[in-house]
Amino acid sequence: MSTFLGMPGHLRGVESFPRAAHRGLTNATQRHNLTHATTTIRDKRAAVVAELDDWQELRAAGSAIKRDVLARLPELLEQFEAAVTARGGIVHWARDAAEAGAIVTDLIRATGETEVLKVKSMATQEIALNEQLAAAGIHAQETDLAELIIQLGHDTPSHILVPAIHRNRAEIRDIFLAGMPGVDPDLSTEPADLAEASRVFLRTQFLRTRVAISGCNFGIAETGTVSVVESEGNGRMCVTLPQTLITVMGIEKLLPTYRDLEVFLQLLPRSSTGERMNPYTSLWTGVTPDDGPQEFHIVLLDNGRTRALADSVGREALKCIRCSACLNVCPVYERAGGHAYGSTYPGPIGAILTPQLTGFESADDPNGSLPFASSLCGRCNEVCPVEIPITDILLELRHRKVTEYPPVPEATMMQTLTQLWSHPRLWNAAAGMVALGRVLGGRDHTITSVPGFLGGWTSVRDVAVPPKQTFRQWFAGSEAQHLLTAARRGAEGEA
Numbered sequence: 385m386s387t388f389l390g391m392p393g394h395l396r397g398v399e400s401f402p403r404a405a406h407r408g409l410t411n412a413t414q415r416h417n418l419t420h421a422t423t424t425i426r427d428k429r430a431a432v433v434a435e436l437d438d439w440q441e442l443r444a445a446g447s448a449i450k451r452d453v454l455a456r457l458p459e460l461l462e463q464f465e466a467a468v469t470a471r472g473g474i475v476h477w478a479r480d481a482a483e484a485g486a487i488v489t490d491l492i493r494a495t496g497e498t499e500v501l502k503v504k505s506m507a508t509q510e511i512a513l514n515e516q517l518a519a520a521g522i523h524a525q526e527t528d529l530a531e532l533i534i535q536l537g538h539d540t541p542s543h544i545l546v547p548a549i550h551r552n553r554a555e556i557r558d559i560f561l562a563g564m565p566g567v568d569p570d571l572s573t574e575p576a577d578l579a580e581a582s583r584v585f586l587r588t589q590f591l592r593t594r595v596a597i598s599g600c601n602f603g604i605a606e607t608g609t610v611s612v613v614e615s616e617g618n619g620r621m622c623v624t625l626p627q628t629l630i631t632v633m634g635i636e637k638l639l640p641t642y643r644d645l646e647v648f649l650q651l652l653p654r655s656s657t658g659e660r661m662n663p664y665t666s667l668w669t670g671v672t673p674d675d676g677p678q679e680f681h682i683v684l685l686d687n688g689r690t691r692a693l694a695d696s697v698g699r700e701a702l703k704c705i706r707c708s709a710c711l712n713v714c715p716v717y718e719r720a721g722g723h724a725y726g727s728t729y730p731g732p733i734g735a736i737l738t739p740q741l742t743g744f745e746s747a748d749d750p751n752g753s754l755p756f757a758s759s760l761c762g763r764c765n766e767v768c769p770v771e772i773p774i775t776d777i778l779l780e781l782r783h784r785k786v787t788e789y790p791p792v793p794e795a796t797m798m799q800t801l802t803q804l805w806s807h808p809r810l811w812n813a814a815a816g817m818v819a820l821g822r823v824l825g826g827r828d829h830t831i832t833s834v835p836g837f838l839g840g841w842t843s844v845r846d847v848a849v850p851p852k853q854t855f856r857q858w859f860a861g862s863e864a865q866h867l868l869t870a871a872r873r874g875a876e877g878e879a
């Protein structure tokens with residue numbers, strides 16, 4: 385089941401990152417699949433980015449536009465609402481996942497339908513919309529190929545753009561054979577055959593389903609226009625064929641003007657799929673009589689975004705356009721896999737966005753471990769098309785995490801050290817006892833393992849035994865001490 389960001393982490397029962405990553409590291413098939421897929425996308429991205437002389441200027445423009453949006457968000461949202469309403473759309477506001485789910489559920493119930501189509505959408509995954517609808521007796525059919533694989537396989541996404549990136553062709557064939565009604569039992573593992581099987585399956589759904597749900601890549605405040613960019617055309621079917629269209633859009637997805645799309649429709653495809661442009665870019669504004677859905681609702685979702693917006697450092701994460709370039713270059717993501725993050729948003733963007741959307745609710749919140757899921761190599765900063773300083777935000781979040789929820793062993797140790805360092809006698813006595821640690825070193829004077837939580841230190845390195853004397857003990861009997869004492873006496877005599 386998708387992670388439900390609207391609930392506190394400790395109630396979700398999600399594992400901490402280190403524990404889940406450990407399991408991901410032992411999954412050789414997944415690691416192989418991920419390395420192959422991310423390397424391919426990375427190379428494609430590098431090639432198409434290199435074609436543009438003004439790539440860095442485009443990134444700077446994208447960053448500046450998004451910063452402007454965040455600085456004027458209330459004003460732009462009102463402008464967007466007015467524009468959508470003027471064109472026949474209906475705007476709804478949702479504070480959190482539960483509220484958004486209830487709004488969408490009520491809208492579907494009002495149509496009398498119990499089946500809906502879904503365009504691939506991170507916002508709806510974030511609020512676990514499929515699960516909320518299922519609880520209300522409504523089946524949401526995923527139409528994006530990768531999402532379909534996830535849904536049929538009762539799996540969870542592991543990548544923003546390619547949710548089934550951890551699966552290979554043979555696994556997908558098996559999932560189709562097990563879960564897709566009417567599939568050819570002799571289905572091969574050829575990509576064309578797998579795509580054709582999903583096309584045949586989905587075509588009947590497109591023709592009979594009257595309600596669709598989409599996310600939104602960009603909403604235009606000036607015109608009330610909503611857009612979805614994709615590669616397969618399934619999204620285009622969903623936003624044109626049904627009678628009713630419901631779009632769930634994070635409030636940070638706005639752009640001020642239609643013209644701003646020029647920048648983002650260059651940045652996004654090159655950064656995400658390594659393409660010069662998206663094969664399908666669907667744009668719609670309100671309702672057009674006798675053309676496309678005749679009822680259009682848009683749910684504007686907060687779900688922690690205003691909290692992130694109020695944070696002068698963390699708000700930069702709201703510039704994200706979900707391209708997934710940072711995932712594809714991240715050495716930690718490539719090895720641990722997306723499921724290890726236990727979050728809708730995996731990889732570097734998940735490590736900075738999820739803690740901000742959920743907050744550090746409790747000291748044992750597993751998601752509090754996400755800002756530590758990085759080697760801080762900085763490759764994510766270099767590829768991000770909107771110049772999000774991901775590693776700076778990671779460091780800030782780490783600082784806050786240990787300040788707000790100091791780990792118990794470290795906090796106790798620091799309090800003890802504070803006492804020791806505040807009393808010279810205690811300090812000298814404790815420092816003298818350190819020499820006892822020499823017995824752990826044996827004949828070669830090397831400590832290879834220590835007990836308790838300190839064992840983590842020696843699990844990957846040896847430690848030299850402590851010296852026989854402390855510095856103070858050595859100094860007290862040394863020539864330097866005699867010289868210092870004589871100098872002091874001389875100085876006192878002269879005085």
Ligand code: SF4
Nearest residue numbers: 704705707708710768
């Ligand atoms: S943080 Fe940047 S690179 Fe990562 S998904 Fe968002 S826009 Fe793309």
